[in-house]
Amino acid sequence: MTNSEQTPASPSAFEPRHDRDPSVGELQLEDRSSLKRVAGLSTELTDVTEVEYRQLRLERVVLVGVWTSGTAAQAEASLAELAALAETAGSEVLEGLIQRRDKPDASTYIGSGKAEELREVVQATGADTVICDGELTPAQLTALEKVVKVKVVDRTALILDIFAQHATSREGKAQVSLAQMEYMLPRLRGWGESMSRQAGGRAGSNGGVGLRGPGETKIETDRRRIRERMAKLRREIKGMKQARDTKRTRRHRTEIPAVAIVGYTNAGKSSLLNALTGSGVLVQNALFATLDPTTRRAELPDGREFVLTDTVGFVRHLPTQLVEAFRSTLEEVTEADLLLHVVDGSDPLPLDQIKAVREVVTEVLRENAGGTAHVHGSPNSAPAELLVVNKIDAADPVMLTQLRGALPGAVFVSARTGEGLAELQSVLAERLPRPDVEVSVLLPYTRGDLAARIHSDGQVLESAHEPHGTLIRARVPRALAPALAEYAHRS
């Protein structure tokens, strides 16, 4: 598959192009389409430390989930989401099965009888991969592979694979590699075995291309090399984080309020950033389209500036390796003055999405507590949250009425049609911290530079042109006050 025109009916096909839609990042979308994976080209991996080249080669898959708690609708939504994830990773979903049990089977995840059934489905459909809707232990993966006779991967590996495909920046790539290695480390043996069987299809024989699993010594060497690479990656990520910190400190010095957009993957975070700032960040009907935080300047109706950061989307059971690896990028979340929590109002279970996002945010805030000092607000205080229900143009009116009742403080918008955006901006204006010193100055016309700074960093309350200069009464950031002191005006 190379572009959406050729495969309009594919469930993973992109949304139709909206040529004049300001919320869509056309150019990046083309880039992404042109980089679409070509399946079946990768050759067997010879060096396990090259984790980033190890695509999962998911092609024709059967999904299987264990439904332990919650409603049937929730169990089905979870499997539907797994299907969307699998399609985003480039695979074709043939079948989905759910087993109701108290807890996953300790040895094969699904019960042994069900595993036999699964094997029949795999054979009947001609699937080459089974994806389980959870995180399996290395032993469970191996045991289930033995029964179903094809490669078995779990939800964590799938999400890691999508992240690996979507990472573009150096930092993003490093973070994903680190997460993949962490996931791989305890699973090296399992991988070796499954890869061998996968390549040759003659389990038990002991020679030939692709059939030599790594020997014990090789595994030990590989483990050591992976650990070394992980240590190196951690150092590199730390270095990249320092560069970003410097940039952020510069912003803090001018005390421009910061807003971080968080939310479930595909909720429309990037679309909202584009709609509020007129930028062209990548928008795609795919999960985890955005991995790198993008910061843009935006303006409130009263002229005050703020910065808006788009962040990686969250999902139920986001792999902990990823939260850990993305911690440095997620610091944008910790240090924001306000979290704009975007919810997809057209999703069947938006309240579940809100819950999942809040869980990850809480984890990120806890992990980062005690880290870098906060400039705004008190140290370690969690940023306030503003819920924004998006896609109201596509949402079911009954659901919207329910949501309005359930989420009294939320703002309802459509990034696509622009509905509700004006209200969102005025709510933002109320909620964002104001510059905190009031000054009255008579600026000579030669100091247009200072007048410009008052306009960009502060809030002008009154302004009048006098013979000797501009008389301005304004609220400005404390940091700007000293430069203005010599022009202080008393009436």
Ligand SMILES: Nc1nc2c(ncn2[C@@H]2O[C@H](COP(=O)(O)OP(=O)(O)OP(=O)(O)O)[C@@H](O)[C@H]2O)c(=O)[nH]1
């Ligand atoms: N109908 C409708 N669709 C929307 C709206 N906002 C965004 N979308 C669509 O939802 C999909 C996801 O939008 P994105 O802005 O990429 O979502 P995101 O939250 O940034 O997603 P990730 O970066 O993948 O986590 C795209 O197909 C958008 O066109 C909206 O207000 N109405």
Ligand SMILES: [Mg+2]
């Ligand atoms: Mg996005």
